[in-house]
Amino acid sequence: MLNCSQVARSIASDEYRTGGLLYRMSIRLHLAMCRQCSRYFRQIRALGSVLREVGDEFPISQALAARDRLLARLSRKP
């Protein structure tokens, strides 16, 4: 039986994604029974979706300035 420390490590390191079927089932089983680990699991997953959702604010003026800098640099070297 896996303990909480092992389960937390497995979740955060993605081991549970790459492990075998039996291994993944034992993690699932632990998560179903352990409120603390399932909370941890949800939070780790949520951090990933937050990262996907929050775009890097990139104002158009900044983008245009960067474009001009890059084009100038590229044209310097024929």
Next chain:
Amino acid sequence: MGATNFSNPDFLERVKKGDRAALPLLVEAVLPQLLRAGRGMGFSQEESEDLAHSVFAAFLEKPEQFQGRSHIRTYLFGIFYNLVAERYREKSKALEHDPIDEVMESKFDAHGSWRQPPADIEGQLHAKEIGQIIQECLKGLSQPQRVAFYLREHEEWETPEICKKLGITVTNLGVLLFRARNRLRECVEKKGLKKG
């Protein structure tokens, strides 16, 4: 500008021949995405612009290498990821000590049960300011941690793909992700507690 069809054979032909007039269109379309990815992986604005410059310079050196089989954006991002990997291959191979390991160890007792269970941070994670909080917390990660975390969570690459690209083992990727996620989680938790 949005009307440019980058898959158009004529346009690609011009780009392949090194037509400099086609270049601004291409830069305008792809540069913001390259910069966003660079910054997402923890590079500064300046470093990101350097990387983007290297991408286009490499492309212009041998435009004929672009066969037109993939989308030109994909092709340029391929060059980009190669440059990133080159720069961070050595760094991510040697895993330095990270105090987050001890922080995590201290959370469990001798039997591996939670001594210090995860606090409820659902509120923070759904707060309006979460974007700002995350950006702030991301600064606490090492560069290899950020690259690994970005490729996994933002680009949603699978483990073998990341390992191959960065030239690291599955175990080392696991360590990078473990530290990245726990550093972030801890940071978000702390920021919530401070607010009360």
